[in-house]
C-alpha cells in the first residue's frame with residue numbers, strides 16, 4: 001500500500017476551544033501522529049471500511065454512525081457515489097483515535113488525500129482541507145474547521161474562522177514543545193457541548209462578552225510567549241485558558257483532577273483541550289525528565305496517557 005502521502009494529523013488545541021466557534025483566533029498544534037488511508041475502487045457498488053487505527057476501547061463503536069456519515073459527506077464532496085461504484089477504504093496509522101485529538105478530522109483529511117490519489121484528481125492542500133471540512137460536518141453540525149486545518153497542514157497554527165475560507169498561519173517555533181496528553185476516558189458530544197455554550201451565551205451576552213475579552217487578551221500573551229520561546233509564560237497562559245474553560249462550564253471534575261495532578265508533578269501549565277466535559281487534557285513540560293514524571297502521575301488517574309511534541 002502506498003500510503004505515505006495520504007495522511008491527516010491529530011491535533012491539540014493550545015488556546016481557544018469554544019471561543020474559536022465565534023470567529024476569534026485560536027492556536028492549535030498538530031501532534032506527531034497521523035491517520036493514513038488507502039482507497040481502492042471496486043466494480044461492485046457499495047462502501048467497505050476497514051478500520052485498523054489504534055483506538056481506545058469503545059471509541060470507534062460509539063463514533064461508528066458519525067464516521068459513516070463523515071466518510072459519505074467527504075466522498076460526495078469529491079463526486080464519488082458509492083451506489084454507482086464500489087469503494088474500499090482502509091484506515092491505519094499511529095494516531096490513537098480518542099475524543100479530543102481530532103481523530104475524525106485526521107480520518108477525513110487522509111480520506112480526501114487517498115480518494116484524490118486513487119481517482120486521480122489533482123487537489124491543492126486548500127482543496128484537501130475543504131473536503132475535510134465537509135466530512136467534519138458529519139461529526140458535528142457547525143465545526144469551526146480548526147481540526148481539519150491542523151490535520152491537513154500540520155505544525156502549530158494560528159487559526160481563525162471567517163464567513164468564508166478560514167485564515168490561518170503557521171507559527172515558527174524556536175524549539176519543539178514537549179507535551180503530555182491524557183484522556184479522561186469520557187467522550188462528550190461536541191454538538192451538545194457547543195450547543196450548551198451557545199445557549200448560555202444567548203441567555204447572557206454580557207457574561208460571554210466578558211469572557212471573550214479576557215480570552216483575547218490571554219491569546220495575545222500566549223502567542224507572544226510562543227513566539228519568544230518562553231515556555232514558562234506559555235504555561236501560565238495555558239493555566240489561565242483552563243480557568244476560562246471552567247467559567248464556560250466546559251471543564252469537568254475529571255479534567256480538573258488531571259490538570260491539578262499534572263501541575264503537582266511539575267508541568268509548567270495544563271489545561272483541558274477540545275470540546276471538554278471529558279475528552280483530553282494537555283500539560284506543558286520543560287524537559288524529558290519532567291515529561292516522564294507527569295506521564296507517570298497522570299497514568300495513576302487517566303485510562304490513557306501519551307507524550308508528544310509540537311514542532
Ligand code: PMV
Nearest residue numbers: 017018100102143144274275
Ligand atoms: O473536541 P475537539 O478536539 O474536536 O475540539 C472541538 C473544538 C470546539 O472549539 C469546541 C468546536 C470547534 O468546532 O472548534
